[in-house]
Amino acid sequence: MKRIAIVGVGLIGGSFALALKANGFKGEIVGAGRSATRLQVAQDLGVIDRFETDLAEAVRGCELVLLAVPMGAMRSTLLALRSGLSDETIITDAGSVKGSFVADVRSVLANCARVVPGHPIAGTENSGVEAAFATLYQGRRVILTPLKESESSAVTAVQALWQQTGAQVECLAVEHHDRVLAATSHLPHLLAFSLVDTLTELQEREEIFRYAAGGFRDFSRIASSDPRMWRDISLANQEALLAVLGHFQANLSQLAESIRQRDGEAIEQRFQRAKLSRDGFC
C-alpha cells in the first residue's frame, strides 16, 4: 500500500504504525486526530510521517484507514471523515467491542463492502503515543469480524497488514467476539477497578496499600487503565458484559455462602476447579 491513515495515534494506533515500519512497510502513514500538539509528538517520535486534524483530508487518497479512537468516539469520527473516503478505501478499526462499531459504521456509511472490523488482543495499562512500541502485536492475536457484505479483497488486505505487525489473525462472528471479550477482558477490568475503588473507601486504606504484595499488584494492574476508554467499552458492550457479570456475581455469592457456612469442601472444590482451568491455559 502507498498510503494509509491512522485515526487516533495512541498506544494502539501508534504501535500499529511502529510495527509496520519495523517490518518493512514502505507506504506513507498519515496520522489523524483532534490535537495537533499530540500529533506533532507522534511525528517527532517517528511514529507517523505527517498528520492532519481535518479527518476528511487525512483519509483522502488513502487505501486503508485504521480507526483507533475510543469506542464512544467511533460514530463522530466516521461522520467527520466520511467525505474523504473513496469507494475503494478500506476501513478497519481496533475497538474492543465489535457490535457497537458495526452499528456505528452502518448508521454512517451507505455501503459497508470495504469495512472490516478488527480487534487486536493486545495492550498495556498505559496509553498515549509515548507508550507505543513496535512489538506490541508480536505473537498476539487479532480478531477480525467481517460483515456479510465485506469484500474478501478488503478482508485479505487488513489481514495482511496485521500479519506484517507480527500478529496472528483469526475471524469470529461479531456477537461471539463480544461475548468472549466480555468474559476475558471487560469483566476482569471491571473487577479490578471495583476492587481498588472498594479498598480506597475503607478506613484502613493507607495500611492496605502499604501492605499490598505482588499478587495484589498483578491483580490490580489493569485498574490503572484509561477510565474513559473503559467507560466507553462498558457501555458499548453493555449486554454481554452484564450477562457475564451476572454469572460472576452468582458464583461469588455462592462462594461467600460457603465461607459463611464454613463449608470447607465446597470452597476447596471451587478453588480446585479454578486452579485446574488456570493451570491448563497459561
Place this chain on the structure above:
Amino acid sequence: MKRIAIVGVGLIGGSFALALKANGFKGEIVGAGRSATRLQVAQDLGVIDRFETDLAEAVRGCELVLLAVPMGAMRSTLLALRSGLSDETIITDAGSVKGSFVADVRSVLANCARVVPGHPIAGTENSGVEAAFATLYQGRRVILTPLKESESSAVTAVQALWQQTGAQVECLAVEHHDRVLAATSHLPHLLAFSLVDTLTELQEREEIFRYAAGGFRDFSRIASSDPRMWRDISLANQEALLAVLGHFQANLSQLAESIRQRDGEAIEQRFQRAKLSRDGFC
C-alpha cells in the same frame, strides 16, 4: 542461634531456610513434617540440614520453631510438637491469618510468653519446596503481631531472623493485620478463583481461554494458588473476609447498575477513583 526447626518445608518454610543460609546463618536447620519423602527432597536440595517426622523430636533442643503449615493444620501441629518444647523455645509462624493462629496457640499452650505470631507478605502462586528460593523475602514486609504476654527478647529474636532473610519487619495488632490482609490478599484471591471458575462454566470456555490476553493472565495468576491453603485462609479469616467481600459486592452492584442505566459519568468517576489510587501506590 545454634538450632532452629521449620515445620512445613514448602515455599514459605523452605525459602526461609534458604534465605538464612544465604545470609550467614550458621546454626542447624531441622526440617519437620509428615512426609519423609518430601523432607528428603528438601534435604537433597540443601534447604534443611536434617529432618524428623516426629514433630516433638524435631523441635527438641531448638531455640526457635517456625510453623509454616497451612492454617487448618496449625492446631494439630502444635499439639504434636508440644511435648518437645522447653520453656525457652521461641515459637513463631508464617500463617496468613493471625487471629486463628493466636486462638490455636492459646488453646494448646499454657504459657505463650515465647510465642511471636508472624506473617511474611511474600509468596508466589507456586508451592512446595521445589518452588523455594533464597531471595523470596528480600525487601518484602514481614508483619509480627506479638501477644500482650510475648517477651521482648522473643520478639527481638524473631525480628532479627526475618531481617537476616532480607525482609523489613513491622508490628501490627492481630485484628488490624487480619482486616488489612483480608482486603489486599484474601479478597483478591477469592475474586480470581471465582472469576476463573465462572468462565470455566461458560459455554464458550475454550475460546475464552484461547483469546485471553496479558491483562487476564496477570489478573488470574493467583487463581493458580494452592486450593487447600486458600480454603484454610478463607475459613480462618472468615469474619474480616466476609466483611470486605460485602463491601466489594456492594461496590460491584453499584457499578453494574450504572452500566445498566448507561450512566457514563458514574462509571467513569468510579474508574477514575480506582486509577488514581492504583497509580498512587504502585
